[in-house]
Amino acid sequence: MRCVLEMNKVASRVQEIPKFLGPLAPPKRRLACQRRLLNRQLVMSAYLGSQPMDPSPEQWRFPTRVSHIRASYHELWVPTDFRQEKFFLDRAYLHLFIRRDERTEDEIVALHCDPNESASSKHYRYKAGPHVHMSTAEDPLHHSHIALNAGNLEDVLRSVADLTSALAVAVTMIDDQVLGLY
Numbered sequence: 309m310r311c312v313l314e315m316n317k318v319a320s321r322v323q324e325i326p327k328f329l330g331p332l333a334p335p336k337r338r339l340a341c342q343r344r345l346l347n348r349q350l351v352m353s354a355y356l357g358s359q360p361m362d363p364s365p366e367q368w369r370f371p372t373r374v375s376h377i378r379a380s381y382h383e384l385w386v387p388t389d390f391r392q393e394k395f396f397l398d399r400a401y402l403h404l405f406i407r408r409d410e411r412t413e414d415e416i417v418a419l420h421c422d423p424n425e426s427a428s429s430k431h432y433r434y435k436a437g438p439h440v441h442m443s444t445a446e447d448p449l450h451h452s453h454i455a456l457n458a459g460n461l462e463d464v465l466r467s468v469a470d471l472t473s474a475l476a477v478a479v480t481m482i483d484d485q486v487l488g489l490y
């Protein structure tokens with residue numbers, strides 16, 4: 309298993325997540341993060357303002373520095389055993405949505421990371437580390453995994469700290485290359 313933390317260190321992610329997502333936030337605003345238990349798994353979800361009530365982490369959206377683009381970010385941590393003393397990072401997912409009107413949002417880009425993807429999986433090299441999905445592309449392209457760290461994947465997956473650094477670089481890229489174009 310990769311990216312394993314003790315329960316108290318997983319809990320500290322509520323301070324780390326808003327820091328690396330900071331470039332996406334509106335000026336002079338700071339994101340928050342909430343830890344929730346969902347079916348024996350820990351979910352860390354980012355938000356801005358009042359804590360959302362929706363149980364689905366994909367629905368916890370926050371405004372970005374571009375008024376018509378919102379984002380969602382969550383991590384899913386799974387216990388390594390029944391005692392729930394240690395957890396592994398199953399996924400870290402960031403989505404950006406363009407707002408068409410008050411009720412309609414379309415996903416424009418996704419940054420995903422699935423660090424415990426099986427090494428024998430066909431897509432392991434591209435999917436285990438931070439990778440981008442072209443959400444607006446048609447089938448089958450929106451299912452492709454554009455790896456950001458295929459050349460140094462094992463280094464990125466060496467620890468949660470190394471993976472967090474890689475995610476921070478990817479968030480900065482999205483801020484510059486997606487939000488920066490508006």
